[in-house]
Amino acid sequence: MIQQADIRWIQRYDNFHKACTRLCAVTESDRSMDDLSELEIEGLVQRFEYTFELAWKVLQDLLIYKGYEFMLGPNGTMKMAFEDGLISDHDGWRRMAKSRNTLSHVYDEEEVLPIVQLIFTNYAPMLKTLDESLGKLKNNPEYSNA
Numbered sequence: 001m002i003q004q005a006d007i008r009w010i011q012r013y014d015n016f017h018k019a020c021t022r023l024c025a026v027t028e029s030d031r032s033m034d035d036l037s038e039l040e041i042e043g044l045v046q047r048f049e050y051t052f053e054l055a056w057k058v059l060q061d062l063l064i065y066k067g068y069e070f071m072l073g074p075n076g077t078m079k080m081a082f083e084d085g086l087i088s089d090h091d092g093w094r095r096m097a098k099s100r101n102t103l104s105h106v107y108d109e110e111e112v113l114p115i116v117q118l119i120f121t122n123y124a125p126m127l128k129t130l131d132e133s134l135g136k137l138k139n140n141p142e143y144s145n146a
Contacts, residue, residue, distance in 0.1 A: 009061035010144055013134050016054035020131040023047045027124035033116055041116055045103055048119045051127055052100045058134065059086060065143070087130060096123050 026036075026044050036044065060077040063070065063084065070080045074097050082090035099115045106112060137143040 007144070009058055009065050010138055012054065012058040012061050013138055016051070016058045017131055017135065019047065019051040019054050020127050023051045023119075023124055024128050027120045033113075033120055041112075044116060044119060045112065048123065049100055049103060052096060052123075055127055055130055056097070059130075062086065062134070062137070062143070086133065087126075089126065092122065092126055096126065099123070 023044075026040075026047070033041070056074040056077050059081045060072060063077065063080050063086075066084070068080055068084070070076045075094075078087065078090060078093045078097065081087045082093070087093055095118075099118060103112065103115055
């Protein structure tokens with residue numbers, strides 16, 4: 001019988017996959033950032049925030065599943081995920097983490113809109129790449145106890 005802890009990363013991945021799909025539904029649509037209303041921008045920011053949170057947490061769960069011991073939290077997780085080859089752009093992920101933290105504490109449109117543009121151009125594609133990579137691992141018996 002598979003223990004719950006053995007599949008935690010897969011459970012978290014399923015939530016991340018749904019969140020990433022919702023985020024990309026906006027960023028990959030035929031609409032640009034300029035086409036979005038204020039409310040839609042706020043919704044996009046929220047989607048980005050929870051998708052990023054799920055991303056680093058699924059990476060953390062997968063790394064723990066693989067047997068790594070490291071400092072928990074987004075910075076330690078991203079560093080280890082880069083060293084393990086789960087992500088390829090460590091600096092990009094660090095910038096994404098910084099942007100996510102900024103969005104949580106800033107309500108000034110002049111600071112938010114440049115980050116929203118980065119969500120469209122950089123962050124959503126990086127999250128989608130992770131989603132695709134993790135989807136392949138989920139179907140690999142070595143990583144899923146299948």
